[in-house]
Amino acid sequence: MIKGLKKWRLFSLLAVFAVFMAGCGNEEISTFQPAGQVANDQFKLLLLASGIMLLVIIVVVIIYTVALFRFRRSKLGEDHIPEQVEGSHTLELLWTFIPIVLLLILAIPTVHYTYKLGDVKAMGAVDEDGNAENLVVDVTAKLYWWEFEYPDLGIVTAQELVVPTDEKVYFNLIAADVKHSFWIPSVGGKLDTNVENVNKFYLSFEKESDGLKDGVFYGKCAELCGPSHALMDFKVKTLPRDQFDSWVTAMQKTAEEPVVANADGEEVFSQSCIGCHAVSGVGESGAQGPNLASFGDRNRVAGFLEHDEENLKDWIRDTQKHKPGNTMPSFSEDQISDEDLDALAEYLMGLKVAK
Amino acid sequence: MSSVAQKSGFGATLWDWLTTVDHKKIGILYLLGGLFFFVLGGIEAMIIRLQLMTPNNDLVSAGLFNDLITMHGTTMIFLAAMPILFGFMNAIMPLQIGARDVAFPFINSLGFWMFAFGGLFLNISWLFGEVPDAGWTSYASLSLHSPGHGVDFYAIGLQIAGGGTLMAGINFLVTIINMRAPGMTYMRMPLFTWTTFVASAMILFAFPPLTIGLFFLTFDRMFSGNFFDHTMGGNTIIWEHIFWIFGHPEVYILILPAFGIFSEVFSVFSRKRLFGYTAMVFATVLIGFLGFMVWAHHMFTVGLGPTANAIFAVATMAIAVPTGVKIFNWLLTIWGGSIKVTTPMLYALGFIPSFVMGGVTGVMQGAAPLDYQLHDSYFIVAHFHYVIVGGVVLAIFAGLHYWWPKMFGTMLSEFLGKITFVFFFIGFHMTFLIQHWLGFWGMPRRVWTFMDGQGWNIANMVSTIGALLMAIGFTVMVINIIMTTVKNERVGNDPWGDGRTLEWAIPSPPPFYNFPATPLVRGLDTLWIEKMEGSKEMITPAEPITDIHMPHGSIIPMLMTLGLFIAGFGAMFQQETSWGLGVLIFGLAFTFVAMATRSLKDDLGYYVTKEQILQDQENIKRGRN
Numbered sequence: 017m018i019k020g021l022k023k024w025r026l027f028s029l030l031a032v033f034a035v036f037m038a039g040c041g042n043e044e045i046s047t048f049q050p051a052g053q054v055a056n057d058q059f060k061l062l063l064l065a066s067g068i069m070l071l072v073i074i075v076v077v078i079i080y081t082v083a084l085f086r087f088r089r090s091k092l093g094e095d096h097i098p099e100q101v102e103g104s105h106t107l108e109l110l111w112t113f114i115p116i117v118l119l120l121i122l123a124i125p126t127v128h129y130t131y132k133l134g135d136v137k138a139m140g141a142v143d144e145d146g147n148a149e150n151l152v153v154d155v156t157a158k159l160y161w162w163e164f165e166y167p168d169l170g171i172v173t174a175q176e177l178v179v180p181t182d183e184k185v186y187f188n189l190i191a192a193d194v195k196h197s198f199w200i201p202s203v204g205g206k207l208d209t210n211v212e213n214v215n216k217f218y219l220s221f222e223k224e225s226d227g228l229k230d231g232v233f234y235g236k237c238a239e240l241c242g243p244s245h246a247l248m249d250f251k252v253k254t255l256p257r258d259q260f261d262s263w264v265t266a267m268q269k270t271a272e273e274p275v276v277a278n279a280d281g282e283e284v285f286s287q288s289c290i291g292c293h294a295v296s297g298v299g300e301s302g303a304q305g306p307n308l309a310s311f312g313d314r315n316r317v318a319g320f321l322e323h324d325e326e327n328l329k330d331w332i333r334d335t336q337k338h339k340p341g342n343t344m345p346s347f348s349e350d351q352i353s354d355e356d357l358d359a360l361a362e363y364l365m366g367l368k369v370a371k
Numbered sequence: 372m373s374s375v376a377q378k379s380g381f382g383a384t385l386w387d388w389l390t391t392v393d394h395k396k397i398g399i400l401y402l403l404g405g406l407f408f409f410v411l412g413g414i415e416a417m418i419i420r421l422q423l424m425t426p427n428n429d430l431v432s433a434g435l436f437n438d439l440i441t442m443h444g445t446t447m448i449f450l451a452a453m454p455i456l457f458g459f460m461n462a463i464m465p466l467q468i469g470a471r472d473v474a475f476p477f478i479n480s481l482g483f484w485m486f487a488f489g490g491l492f493l494n495i496s497w498l499f500g501e502v503p504d505a506g507w508t509s510y511a512s513l514s515l516h517s518p519g520h521g522v523d524f525y526a527i528g529l530q531i532a533g534g535g536t537l538m539a540g541i542n543f544l545v546t547i548i549n550m551r552a553p554g555m556t557y558m559r560m561p562l563f564t565w566t567t568f569v570a571s572a573m574i575l576f577a578f579p580p581l582t583i584g585l586f587f588l589t590f591d592r593m594f595s596g597n598f599f600d601h602t603m604g605g606n607t608i609i610w611e612h613i614f615w616i617f618g619h620p621e622v623y624i625l626i627l628p629a630f631g632i633f634s635e636v637f638s639v640f641s642r643k644r645l646f647g648y649t650a651m652v653f654a655t656v657l658i659g660f661l662g663f664m665v666w667a668h669h670m671f672t673v674g675l676g677p678t679a680n681a682i683f684a685v686a687t688m689a690i691a692v693p694t695g696v697k698i699f700n701w702l703l704t705i706w707g708g709s710i711k712v713t714t715p716m717l718y719a720l721g722f723i724p725s726f727v728m729g730g731v732t733g734v735m736q737g738a739a740p741l742d743y744q745l746h747d748s749y750f751i752v753a754h755f756h757y758v759i760v761g762g763v764v765l766a767i768f769a770g771l772h773y774w775w776p777k778m779f780g781t782m783l784s785e786f787l788g789k790i791t792f793v794f795f796f797i798g799f800h801m802t803f804l805i806q807h808w809l810g811f812w813g814m815p816r817r818v819w820t821f822m823d824g825q826g827w828n829i830a831n832m833v834s835t836i837g838a839l840l841m842a843i844g845f846t847v848m849v850i851n852i853i854m855t856t857v858k859n860e861r862v863g864n865d866p867w868g869d870g871r872t873l874e875w876a877i878p879s880p881p882p883f884y885n886f887p888a889t890p891l892v893r894g895l896d897t898l899w900i901e902k903m904e905g906s907k908e909m910i911t912p913a914e915p916i917t918d919i920h921m922p923h924g925s926i927i928p929m930l931m932t933l934g935l936f937i938a939g940f941g942a943m944f945q946q947e948t949s950w951g952l953g954v955l956i957f958g959l960a961f962t963f964v965a966m967a968t969r970s971l972k973d974d975l976g977y978y979v980t981k982e983q984i985l986q987d988q989e990n991i992k993r994g995r996n
Contacts, residue, residue: 040808040811040812040826041808041811041812041813041826042812042813042824042825042826045812045813045825045826046811046812046813046826047744047811047812047813048811048812055744057740058740058741058743058744061738061740061741062735062741062744065734065735065738065741066735069731069732069734069735072695072727072731073724073727073728073731076698076699076702076723076724076727077724077727079699079702079706080702080720080723080724083702083705083706083710084705084710084720087641087705087706087707087708087709087710088709088710088711088712089642089709089710089711092709096642096709097642097709098641098642098643098707098708098709099643099707100643100644101643101644101646101707102644102647102648103646103647103648103649103650103700103703104646104647104703107647107699107703108647108650108696108699108700111695111696111699112692112695112696115691115692115695116692119688119689119691119692119734122688122734122738123684123685123688125738126681126684126685126688126737126738126739126740126741127681127684127685129739129740130677130680130681130684130739130740131677131681132740133677133740133743134676134677134680135677191512193512193516194512194513194516195510195512195513195607197672197746197747199747199815201744201748201812201813202813204743204744205672205740205741205742205743205744205746206672206743206744206746206747207672207674207743208672208673208674210607210608210673210674211512211601211607212601212606212607212608213608213674215674216674229824234813234825236813236815237815238672238746238747238748238815238816239510239747240437240505240506240510240513240817241513242437242513242516242517243432243433243434243436243437243504243819244433244819245437245815245817245818245819246433246815246817246818246819246820246821247820249822320822340432340433340434341433341434
C-alpha cells in the first residue's frame with residue numbers, strides 16, 4: 017500500500033513537472049517543446065534527472081528545516097552543551113548507498129541514449145542502385161554564417177536549413193575558421209563544429225515548421241566565436257517529404273533558369289557581389305559568402321535582421337555596424353549608388369525558389 | 372604587541388609590508404589583493420548584466436562585451452576567489468596546526484607577489500585597450516584568431532600568477548606535512564587544514580598542465596609555434612584537453628577550502644564535533660582524486676564519441692556520492708547541536724540549499740545526452756554560478772566574518788553582516804535561478820545581445836535586478852569593513868565564545884611568533900578539549916618557552932617578480948618593436964640577478980629571546996585584565 021502510494025506520488029510529480037515545463041518557452045526555440053526524436057529523448061532524460069534531483073533537494077531541505085527549528089540555541093538555553101557524537105556508520109553507509117542507487121537509475125538510460133544518439137552507422141548506406149538511403153547535410157560554420165550543402169543532391173544553401181520531416185537527417189559538421197557549435201534547441205542537442213575534423217550526428221524533425229510563429233525553427237551558434245557570436249543565428253524550415261523534394265527540384269533548376277526580378281539589380285549584383293555570392297543553388301560548399309539562391313524565401317537578413325528591403329540596404333551599406341567582425345565589406349554610395357541599391361535589393365528579394 | 376623594536380611612520384610601514392615574510396601578513400595581503408580584484412570582477416559582472424537587461428541593448432559594443440566576460444571569468448577565478456582563499460589558508464592554517472610559520476616563508480612571499488603582478492599584468496590590458504576576449508577558457512582556434520595583444524596579456528599574466536599559485540600550493544603541502552605541533556596527527560587536523568592540504572595537492576598536479584598550455588599558446592601567438600594551428604598540423608582540441616585537465620580540478624581547488632570553512636563554522640556554531648569527521652576527510656580526498664578523472668565532461672559536445680562520453684558521464688556522476696556524504700554530515704552536525712545563527716553561520720546555512728541545487732544540476736549535465744542540450748547554454752552559467760557563488764563566495768563571506776577578529780583583532784558588525792547576507796542571498800538566487808530556464812528556452816551563453824521575441828526578455832530583466840541586489844549587499848559589506856576598522860574595538864582570544872581549534876587559543880591578532888611555546892595536541896578540536904577540562908591557559912605547552920628562530924623580511928621576492936613583469940611586456944612587444952627583445956632580456960636578467968642575490972647572500976634570520984617572549988606574555992595578560 018505504502019509502496020504503491022510512493023510510486024504514485026513520484027509519477028504524479030513527474031507528470032506535473034512535464035506539464036509545467038512544456039508550458040514554458042517559445043515553441044520554435046525551447047528545449048521544453050521537443051520537435052523530434054532526439055530532442056524528445058533528451059527531454060525524457062531531463063524529466064528523469066530533474067525528478068531524481070528534486071527528490072534529493074526535498075530530502076535535504078526537510079532535514080535542514082527540522083534541524084534548524086529544533087536545535088536553536090535560543091530554545092535550548094545558552095549553557096546547553098550538546099553531546100559530542102563521533103558519527104554513525106549506519107547513517108553514513110545509508111547516505112553513501114542511496115545516492116549510488118539514484119545515480120545508477122540515471123546512469124543506465126544515460127549510457128543507453130549516449131550510444132543511441134551517437135549512432136551514425138546508417139550515414140553512408142546506399143540502396144541497390146547506389147543511391148544514398150538517408151539525407152546527409154554538410155554543415156560548414158563560418159564567421160558568422162552557416163553553409164548547408166546537400167552532397168547527394170548537388171545543391172547548397174546558407175543561413176536557412178531546409179529538411180524533410182519524419183526521417184533521420186545526418187549531419188557532417190566542420191568549421192572553416194574558428195570553432196563554432198551547431199544547435200537547434202527544439203530539435204536536438206548541439207555538436208561542435210571543429211576546425212580540424214568532421215563531427216557527425218543525426219537529428220530527426222517530426223514537426224512541420226509551417227505552424228510556428230515565423231514558420232521556422234531557430235538555430236544558434238553555441239560556442240564563443242568572436243564579437244558577433246550572438247548574431248550567428250540560422251533558421252530551420254521543415255517540410256513534408258514531397259514538398260522537400262519539390263524544393264530540391266526548384267533549387268536544382270536555379271542553375272539553368274535563374275530568377276530575375278529586376279534586371280538592373282542583376283547587373284549591379286554581377287559587378288559588386290558575384291565574387292563572393294552565388295545565386296545558383298547548384299554547387300558545393302566553400303564559398304566566400306552565403307549562397308543567395310533562395311534569399312527571397314528567407315526569414316531574416318544576415319541571419320537576424322527583419323527580412324525587408326530596408327534592412328537589406330542598411331546591411332549592404334554598413335555591415336560592421338550590424339555584425340561587427342564579419343568578413344563582408346560595406347558598400348558606400350561611391351560603390352553602389354542609391355538607385356542601384358534599390359534595384360539590387362529588389363533583385364535579391366526576388367531570388368525565390370518556393371512559390 | 373611585539374616588543375621587538377620597530378620603526379614607525381608611513382615609509383617604514385610600507386617597507387615592512389613589501390618585505391614581509393610573516394604568513395599572517397601575507398594572508399592579509401592576499402585578502403586585500405583578492406578583494407580588490409573581486410570588486411573589479413564584480414563591476415565587470417554588473418556591466419554584463421546591464422547590457423543583457425533588455426533585448427537589442429547597446430550599452431556596450433560586441434567586442435567590449437567579450438572583453439568583459441573574459442576578464443570577469445579570469446579575474447574571479449584566478450585573481451579573486453583563489454587569492455582570498457589563500458589569504459585564509461596563510462593566516463589561519465599554520466595556527467590551526469600549531470605551527471610558528473609556514474615551511475618556506477620566502478617562497479610564500481614570492482607566491483604572493485607573483486599573484487599580484489600577474490593580476491596587474493592582466494588588468495593593464497584595459498589601459499592598452501587590447502583586452503583578452505576569447506573567454507576565460509581561451510579555446511585555441513578563437514584565441515589564435517583574436518587580433519591585438521589581448522590574449523597575450525591573458526597568457527603571460529596567468530603564467531606569472533599561476534607560478535605564484537603553484538608555489539603557494541607546495542608551501543602549504545610541506546607546511547602541513549612537516550610543521551604540525553606534537554600530537555597533531557593527520558586525523559586530528561581541523562577540516563579547513565585538511566581541505567587546504569588536498570587543495571594544495573591538487574594545485575601541484577593541476578597547475579603544470581596550465582603552465583604548459585599557456586606556454587604553447589604564447590609560443591603559437593608570439594613566436595609562430597604551431598601547437599594549435601590546424602593548418603600547420605596543430606590541433607585545437609589538444610588545448611581543450613590541456614585546459615580542462617587543469618580547469619576541472621581548479622573548481623575543486625576552489626570548493627574544497629570552502630567546504631573546510633563551512634565545516635569549521637557548522638561545528639563551532641552548533642557547539643558540536645563535526646559529524647563523521649573520518650568520512651569527511653575521506654570524502655575530501657576522494658573528491659580531490661575524482662576531480663582529475665572527469666575533465667572531459669566539459670567536452671561532451673566536442674565529438675569524442677559515445678564511448679568516451681559514456682565513461683566520463685558515469686565518472687562525473689560518481690562525484691555526487693562523496694559530495695552527498697559531506698552534505699548529510701553537515702546536516703547531522705547541526706542536528707542535535709546548539710545552533711547559534713551568527714553571520715558566518717547564516718552564510719553556512721545559506722550555503723546548504725544553494726550548493727545542493729548547484730550540485731544536482733551538475734549531475735544533470737553529467738548525463739551526456741542531456742548535456743548536448745545544456746552545454747554552452749545559460750543553464751551552464753546558472754550551474755557554475757550556483758556552485759561557485761553559492762559555494763565559494765558564500766564561504767569567503769563566511770570566512771571573512773568568522774576569521775576577521777582573528778586576523779585583525781576587531782569584530783565585523785553582526786547587524787551589517789546580516790543585511791549583507793539578506794541582499795546578497797536573495798540577489799544571488801534571483802540572478803541565477805531564472806538562468807536555468809533561459810538555458811532550457813534556448814539562450815546560448817556568452818551572447819552579447821539577444822533579439823526580441825524569443826521569450827527571454829522578462830527572465831533577463833529579473834536576472835539583472837538580482838545582480839543589482841548582490842551589488843548592494845557587497846557594498847554594505849565594504850561599509851561594514853570600513854566602519855569596523857575605524858571603530859577598532861579590540862576583541863579577545865575567542866570572540867565567538869565557541870572556538871574549537873587552536874587559532875582561538877591565542878590573542879587576536881596573534882603575536883608574530885604565533886605560539887610562545889608549541890602546543891601539545893591531545894585530540895580533534897584541541898581547544899574544545901582544553902575548555903572541557905577547564906584549562907586556564909587553553910594551551911598545554913609541548914615544550915618550555917625558549918628562544919624562537921624567525922626569518923628576516925626580504926624585498927627580493929618583489930624584485931624577482933618585477934623582473935618577470937617587465938619581461939612579460941618585452942615578450943609581448945618583441946615582434947613589432949625594436950626595444951621589445953631588449954626589455955625581455957633585461958627583465959629576465961633582472962630576475963636572475965635577484966635570484967642570485969638570494970642564493971649568495973647568507974641570511975640566517977634572527978632569534979626572539981626568551982625574555983622578550985615572557986615580557987610579551989606579561990603585557991598580553993595585563994592588557995586582558
